[in-house]
Amino acid sequence: NDPASHLILPDVTGLIPDTGQTKCYDDAGEIACPQSGEAFHGQDAAYTINPPSYVKIDAQGYYLPDSATNWAMVHDLVTGLIWATSNGHHTYTWYDISEDFLSVLNDSSFGGFHDWRLPTLEELRAIVDNGVLHGQTVNTHFFHIAGATYPYYWSSTTFAEDASYAWVLDFDHGGDRKERKSDDHYVLAVRGGKAESIGNLVANADGTVTDTSTGLMW
Template sequence: MMKATKTWVLIVLLIISAINVHARPIPDTGQTKCYNNTAEIPCPSPGQAFYGQDGNYTIDPPSYTKLDANGAVLPDSAATWAMVRNNVTGLIWENKTDDGSIHDKDYACGWGGTGAFIKALNDAMFGGFSDWRLPTITELQSIVDFSRKMPAIDTNFFPGTVFSATTSSGYWSSTPYASSPNSAWFIPFGYGHVDSANTGAAFAARAVRGGKKAGGFMDNDDGTVTDTATGLMWQQGAPSSMTWEAALTYADGLALAGFNDWRLPTITELQSIVDFSRASPAIDTNWFPGTGVSYYWSSTTYAGALWFKLIRRIEAKARRLDCRVRKALVGV
């Protein structure tokens, strides 16, 4: 077994703290268990090793509501439903079926073909609405449940989600690949990480409706920057390199800009500052100067292998923003 205690990975540490603003919250990842470098452990208390990981915090926990074909609320026990409302983000998602219709879970197409799929939903006024669209990659990841695997989604509300142990199946997003006109971002729901593929690949598509995230960054002139879209405050500054355990400890002990409740971000929070329209690096360096092409720790562990910790790589040409620590980067 590869042990992360012996791993040295170049990282950039971005610490966040929630602030009280009117913004769209980021759903919790769903993780409630805690881990050290090799195994599950009781969730640590402040001051103990590995405190500050994802399982220590539950902020805006996932919450869903089933809706019928007219948009009426159904009980959680309903056996059939047409749509699902994410009560944290307010977005409404298409439910997949197994009936051979346009909603069938096995319907797959190339990225270019998703436009016809969305048009068909809108022409039919599915659910009484004509504003269905393909989700952005960040929106699509908002329904990933990182406490689950195979599939990494709550099947009580999203049954029939196509998945595999590889990237051979997944769901398209509307987000193009910044440095390649022939690729786009998708999520394989086996483990829920973000990946890219040639636009000719045949993947599933799940429609969404609701307003897109709006907002921007605000420099607080104190070594921090606030994302007005999510209400999160981030540390600015030069990157540091350390192990995951050291990063958790550093974040928990940080006192900055009058706050002492800093923490290492979850994987979904970390992705919220990725700018998929940019490359080398895929982030706005006007707000995050010194951010280079490297790996970035999150507080979230990887359900597929307990000794992996979820990270983002902001890479030259934005080749991949991957949730998983690649084996080649793990020392033994």
């Protein structure tokens, strides 16, 4: 990447990054990924779509080389989203995020932008690397994630069955769960149109599911 080039602002693509899954399994455990026609063929690890691709950005909105050791934002070239890489590892209740964190970024035009927001659960999932078996399930070469045992990060997605809860993502394991909005957890800020098209799934009458974002059928 050209470290002298200024950030170009693309539209949110709606594309799904590859999950990073590299292993296949049968009923007993891990196996070599089956070929077409073999039992257990068709697992995630056998396919690669849209490999994750990131660019570091400085606080003025300029691209940096991958070797840069000081950066403020990350541009996800697959989804088009831009992430603020760290909030100093402070924690917030879900209710306090807008006033105590996002408003600070937006009022100061952090990175030259004033539309920072809380990511949806699907947007957080899009930066998870499911190929990581031990350690943080995110590319730490680009993202600064808290080193807590359970680094839960808030999403903007409210739990449908109880509005006093919202979804968090645990970057230590790559899973998600609901937490009370009054609890304190970490935050990543994102900007760009909400990638609501990530993972649009349609249940077909024959028992299969079509992902309208990629055209894949499951």
